[in-house]
Amino acid sequence: MAKRVAENPIITPEMVKPSAPNLEVIGAFNPGATRFGDEIILLLRVAERPIMDDPDLVGVPVLNLNHADSGRLEILTFPRHSPLTDLSDPRAVVYEGRVYLSSISHLRLARSKDGVHFTIDDEPTLFPETKYEEYGIEDCRITPIDGVYYISYTAVSRYGICVGLACTEDFKRFQRLGLILHHENKNVALFPRRVGGRYVAMHRTASSAFNGPNMWVAYSPDLLHWGDHQFLMAPRVHHWDSRRIGAGAPPVETPEGWLIVYHGVNAKDGYCAGVALLDLDEPHRVVCRSHEPLIAPTEDYEVSGFFERVVFPTGLTPLGDGRWMVYYGVADRSVAVAETTMDELLAVAKGELALTR
């Protein structure tokens, strides 16, 4: 079964330099991952919050959209002890009914030769920049397609939770390609090649009176415009993924189907990583889906942190020697990695292997 490395958590907030002196890094987690040359590259979600001098104030970092020096943050401040202020969810600051995030996230590059020991850039790689990124950019996935690395990410703002796309060929210069999916959507992972002539993505819609948070597949002629949305899968009652699901790492092609590592949540276990196989030619069809999770939160660093009991897989990357690395965010705080093989992943997807918790 997937074997956690002894070095876990391999990246923690303490290892990341803040992007400004008045900020502290409270999360370095949920990394996009890819092989790039002889390295493994991660794009960490780095969450920062303002260091407040006045203990009676709570600060909310947002992108400053009103000044020429855009790309910089401004810190909104609210009275911490006011009845108008609700801090009950650590991820949010609610003031007079309006919801802000308590931290703002950007993407930061980390690189490694062995997939375990990473060197983290001192500066942000992709920083919030547009009005759709006012509250941050989060939880990216990286998919190489025809030599270009596409980065799908969550863009949060007063306009909602949308999906942005950026690309790079060298991880030095990046180009934003706009919002590819409207509010409310997140957890988007692109497939590494066209299927039936079209690009393919998994996405995750929000729940409503009629439906839970479901995973879908969409198709595109050009990666920028998406349609032909097809339902992929829903949470399953009485399973590890009964409450909520979502991609996950970008799919890996195998002879038996597209292998995906996805996340699922139930009340007992928290966020777990699981595995499924999708039809090669019609990737909106599920071939099989793991009865048990691949990784459930059991280690201290998975159970305790900013948000409890979270194993949130975002990358699945080959080392080139038969080993595959599952990168995952833990407890909305740090990064961990587990080693596995494609045979093991397929066996878990098919229910031939039960989880060793």
Place this chain on the structure above:
Amino acid sequence: MAKRVAENPIITPEMVKPSAPNLEVIGAFNPGATRFGDEIILLLRVAERPIMDDPDLVGVPVLNLNHADSGRLEILTFPRHSPLTDLSDPRAVVYEGRVYLSSISHLRLARSKDGVHFTIDDEPTLFPETKYEEYGIEDCRITPIDGVYYISYTAVSRYGICVGLACTEDFKRFQRLGLILHHENKNVALFPRRVGGRYVAMHRTASSAFNGPNMWVAYSPDLLHWGDHQFLMAPRVHHWDSRRIGAGAPPVETPEGWLIVYHGVNAKDGYCAGVALLDLDEPHRVVCRSHEPLIAPTEDYEVSGFFERVVFPTGLTPLGDGRWMVYYGVADRSVAVAETTMDELLAVAKGELALTR
């Protein structure tokens, strides 16, 4: 100002033949509208509910997906007086926490020479057919583009509230083109021509902790795949459209911009029709927006019905003699129409005319 015709409501449920003997028509409203040859065509939303013999049962009509004769309905039944059954919202039947619609809608064609007196087809024109239409198809808008009539509609199912697209050249044969926008989205109206080489649509996303129900513009190379989502406008505090907004009729090109008739809601007035102008070259930019509604619910047929106080504009169609007809659903029950001119609409959009309630 927009002048209601004396014949209002011009179409009522009583004028529509049920699609099966065990159903009653409870709504014929929110019509897509277009000129077609020398006629005005409406595609009505026809809502039907089962006629129940047993007063202790409540019936829920859904598309029967499990039989070869798909396209037919099945009637789910629930105990009317059970504590597990919640009928407090007339639009819904909630049983054991699961939400169904109390009626199922299809689209029905009506035709007229004068825009006021309509002949309604005896049979459904577009009936729910796919799994994404299990609970019905609703509230279409019709946009002619290059000789083809595109019909954007709300598809409701256990998978959520999505946007489907169909097309026809003759209003006899129709082709479904799939889901163009994922859950949760509705009130989609296409623009009648490409702008900057791309097709354009308005859409309306759902609210969340961060945002209200906002209108957006999206772009497409082929009408099937959509992206480059751009925020268009939000509800305005202290206005007639403070709670909720959405398209509306498909835009009409004028020298001053794309003129749109849209709906807005506040607590006092209910659903009203208003007007806005969008930039001709960048249609995600608002030029101006009416301070007052064009039509607010004041007439009996607008105030009372299935859902109170609703003026819901869905079509804006020229008669060819300078008059423009605003078609709108009233009280989630019937269809009404008001006559206006382009000069009047522009004046309302620019705030030069105040509403005569």
